[in-house]
Structures are given as structure tokens and as C-alpha cells.
Amino acid sequence: MPSTPSSPPPTPPTETLHEETFADPVRNYLSAVERESSGLPADRRQELLADLAEHIEVTRTERPDAAIGEILTELGDPRTIAATALAEAGNGTTGTQAGGDADAPARRGKVHPLVPLLMLTLSLPFTMIFSIGPDAAFDPGPVFGFLFRVTGAVLLCTSVHWTAVQKTTGVLLAVVVPTTVIVSWNVISGWAAGEMQALLGNLGSLALMVGTAVWLWRTRRA
Numbered sequence: 001m002p003s004t005p006s007s008p009p010p011t012p013p014t015e016t017l018h019e020e021t022f023a024d025p026v027r028n029y030l031s032a033v034e035r036e037s038s039g040l041p042a043d044r045r046q047e048l049l050a051d052l053a054e055h056i057e058v059t060r061t062e063r064p065d066a067a068i069g070e071i072l073t074e075l076g077d078p079r080t081i082a083a084t085a086l087a088e089a090g091n092g093t094t095g096t097q098a099g100g101d102a103d104a105p106a107r108r109g110k111v112h113p114l115v116p117l118l119m120l121t122l123s124l125p126f127t128m129i130f131s132i133g134p135d136a137a138f139d140p141g142p143v144f145g146f147l148f149r150v151t152g153a154v155l156l157c158t159s160v161h162w163t164a165v166q167k168t169t170g171v172l173l174a175v176v177v178p179t180t181v182i183v184s185w186n187v188i189s190g191w192a193a194g195e196m197q198a199l200l201g202n203l204g205s206l207a208l209m210v211g212t213a214v215w216l217w218r219t220r221r222a
């Protein structure tokens with residue numbers, strides 16, 4: 001009796017294979033965005049991921065022949081998308097446009113991250129170098145120091161190279177604490193502190209500012 005040839009194993013539906021092939025790159029992409037945007041609040045991060053997932057699905061529907069890799073490339077690098085979202089969250093804005101990171105490199109390239117750190121650090125030396133004394137009609141030292149400090153703080157707070165927590169910490173350590181210490185010291189001493197005491201106080205404040213700038217530089221995002 002002739003043997004019946006065995007039937008070949010069933011082939012999975014093409015649609016199922018396509019969905020599995022599609023899911024992995026998208027899942028990896030969204031996981032990368034979630035990891036890079038860990039500094040965002042949980043609800044804002046989930047909103048960002050939902051927007052990206054919706055954008056991908058809509059693009060697939062409109063362009064069924066487009067490769068998933070091409071769609072993800074058009075969206076942009078996950079780190080850039082996360083940095084843009086963090087910057088918008090830090091500036092108090094809401095809403096993230098999927099694929100709208102094309103303008104991010106231009107925004108990020110406006111001010112080098114070293115600029116605000118140098119301005120914050122040099123504000124105290126400028127105050128010391130150009131200071132004439134409290135008896136002068138106009139003392140340019142404190143004015144230069146104040147302008148450098150305020151400008152550096154503004155540039156730091158509007159930069160996308162640090163998270164909101166890092167920016168707040170940087171402003172507190174490099175601006176608020178040194179200013180409070182110096183003003184309090186001068187008020188308590190009646191602006192008559194000895195030169196050595198004043199020098200030691202300024203050097204201590206400068207050390208704190210330099211240490212903060214070094215920490216911010218090491219923790220910055222590229």
C-alpha cells in the first residue's frame with residue numbers, strides 16, 4: 001500500500017509575521033525614547049510615547065509600502081526627541097509634535113553648554129577684579145558680577161543639556177547660595193570685614209561655584 005506523503009507544516013499567516021516583524025523595532029524605539037526621557041513626569045512621558053506610537057501607526061496606514069526603519073528614521077533619534085521634550089517641559093510648554101525634532105539641533109546649537117558655566121563661574125572673579133569699594137559713587141564690580149550671574153542662570157535654565165532637577169540644583173549652588181552668603185556676610189560685618197576674611201569667604205564661594213560647574217559639565221547631555 002503506497003504511503004501517504006506527509007503534509008508540510010502550516011505556514012503562519014503573512015499578516016502575523018508582518019506584525020511581529022514590525023513590533024520589535026517599534027518596541028525597541030519606544031523603549032529607547034522612554035529610557036532617554038526618564039527625567040519627564042510619568043504622565044508626560046506616557047503622553048510622548050502615545051503620540052509617537054500613534055504617529056507611527058498613521059504613517060504606516062498612509063504609506064503601507066514604507067519600511068518601518070524608514071519611518072523611525074524620519075521620526076528622529078530617540079535621544080533628540082527626549083531632549084526636546086525635556087526642554088519643552090523645563091520651559092513650561094506642553095505638547096510634543098512627533099517627528100518635529102528637525103528643529104532640535106538648531107535649538108541645541110545656539111549656546112554651547114560651556115557658556116553658562118563660564119559665566120556663572122566668572123561672575124565672582126569679575127566682581128572682585130573690578131570692585132572699587134562700597135564708598136565709591138559707582139562700583140562696576142558688583143554690576144558686572146550680577147549681570148554675568150543672571151545671564152549664566154538664564155542660559156542654564158533654558159538649555160536642553162540638563163534636566164530640570166540639574167538646572168535647579170545648579171542655580172541654587174552657583175547663584176543663590178554664594179549670593180546669600182556674600183550679602184549676609186557683608187551685612188553682618190557692616191561692610192567692614194578684613195581683607196583676609198573677605199578673601200577667604202570669596203574663595204569659598206568660588207570653590208562652590210567651580211565645583212558646581214564641573215558637576216554640571218560632567219552630567220550634561222550631548
